[in-house]
Amino acid sequence: MKELSPSLEDYLEAVYTLSRPEGFARASRVSALLKVSKPSVSAAMRTLGARGLVDQQRYACIRLTPAGLKAGAEIAGRHSLLKDFFTAILGLEEKKAEQDACRAEHALSREALLRLGRLSLFLKARPRGALLAAARTCVRGRTCK
Amino acid sequence: MKELSPSLEDYLEAVYTLSRPEGFARASRVSALLKVSKPSVSAAMRTLGARGLVDQQRYACIRLTPAGLKAGAEIAGRHSLLKDFFTAILGLEEKKAEQDACRAEHALSREALLRLGRLSLFLKARPRGALLAAARTCVRGRTCK
DNA sequence: TGATTAAGTTAGTCAAGACTAACTTTAGCA
DNA sequence: TGCTAAAGTTAGTCTTGACTAACTTAATCA
Numbered sequence: 397m398k399e400l401s402p403s404l405e406d407y408l409e410a411v412y413t414l415s416r417p418e419g420f421a422r423a424s425r426v427s428a429l430l431k432v433s434k435p436s437v438s439a440a441m442r443t444l445g446a447r448g449l450v451d452q453q454r455y456a457c458i459r460l461t462p463a464g465l466k467a468g469a470e471i472a473g474r475h476s477l478l479k480d481f482f483t484a485i486l487g488l489e490e491k492k493a494e495q496d497a498c499r500a501e502h503a504l505s506r507e508a509l510l511r512l513g514r515l516s517l518f519l520k521a522r523p524r525g526a527l528l529a530a531a532r533t534c535v536r537g538r539t540c541k
Numbered sequence: 542m543k544e545l546s547p548s549l550e551d552y553l554e555a556v557y558t559l560s561r562p563e564g565f566a567r568a569s570r571v572s573a574l575l576k577v578s579k580p581s582v583s584a585a586m587r588t589l590g591a592r593g594l595v596d597q598q599r600y601a602c603i604r605l606t607p608a609g610l611k612a613g614a615e616i617a618g619r620h621s622l623l624k625d626f627f628t629a630i631l632g633l634e635e636k637k638a639e640q641d642a643c644r645a646e647h648a649l650s651r652e653a654l655l656r657l658g659r660l661s662l663f664l665k666a667r668p669r670g671a672l673l674a675a676a677r678t679c680v681r682g683r684t685c686k
Numbered sequence: 687t688g689a690t691t692a693a694g695t696t697a698g699t700c701a702a703g704a705c706t707a708a709c710t711t712t713a714g715c716a
Numbered sequence: 717t718g719c720t721a722a723a724g725t726t727a728g729t730c731t732t733g734a735c736t737a738a739c740t741t742a743a744t745c746a
Binding site: 401403432433435436439440443454455456 | 702703704705706710711712
């Protein structure tokens with residue numbers, strides 16, 4: 397099982413996300429979501445197909461294989477963990493958090509993400525949110541005593 | 542001023558780091574540090590030279606221009622901020638922290654890094670390190686109450 | 687001072703990942 | 717049912733960033 401490139405992870409994540417409602421994705425939706433040309437999607441699907449992550453028949457809907465579903469869920473999980481950290485802990489604006497999560501999700505190790513998630517939980521779990529509020533205020537650069 | 546690619550940022554950071562002691566860097570040291578062939582360094586230096594970040598004469602030492610020094614310092618700063626966060630807050634092992642910092646330093650926005658730095662400070666500044674210790678224990682996955 | 691070795695460059699190749707233009711298939715409707 | 721528009725694919729190109737092999741320049745030491 398070779399590692400997926402950041403680019404292929406993005407495609408897989410897009411397929412995963414778009415598949416949620418109906419169980420399949422269309423290449424044109426992937427193309428629109430990732431802001432990438434249709435031929436690029438086509439090529440990427442061929443690669444993901446060759447790796448056994450999507451089930452691709454010519455001109456048909458894109459469906460994830462069980463392995464693809466698992467991998468897609470993992471990537472989407474990394475994304476939402478990071479986005480949550482960026483908004484809930486660092487207080488980044490929604491759009492910015494989304495962008496940062498998109499890029500950082502390919503960069504951090506499993507271990508770092510796991511611990512970052514725990515840190516999030518820890519900070520959110522303090523009594524009555526007092527600590528989190530203090531941390532967030534600090535992080536926003538207002539007061540930090 | 543166009544954005545540098547992750548790859549070019551790595552080269553610039555390496556030149557910056559290697560320049561610290563003596564004021565210049567050698568292509569062979571860069572090659573060894575980044576684990577990349579000498580021709581790759583050569584090509585990268587030509588690009589950085591064209592962007593006005595290094596002062597490159599054929600067969601000579603590599604020196605940063607003032608702009609290159611500024612950009613290099615910024616990249617190195619991002620790196621050390623992240624590495625510190627990964628070790629001091631998340632408790633990652635040194636080597637792992639280094640690897641994660643290398644990759645994440647190209648992915649996070651200025652804003653996110655700024656806030657991450659403040660979060661580090663905040664967590665380290667709590668009285669007698671009690672909070673930090675608790676956070677770190679939690680992040681390591683032992684207890685988290 | 688000249689030969690040898692280390693450092694650096696050039697030339698040529700490759701793969702990934704993007705694009706456009708042009709073609710094919712599918713699907714929907716008159 | 718057949719035509720048309722949308723969806724998807726193929727073919728061909730480009731850029732980036734890496735590599736090896738072979739060459740050139742610089743530096744060192746006998």
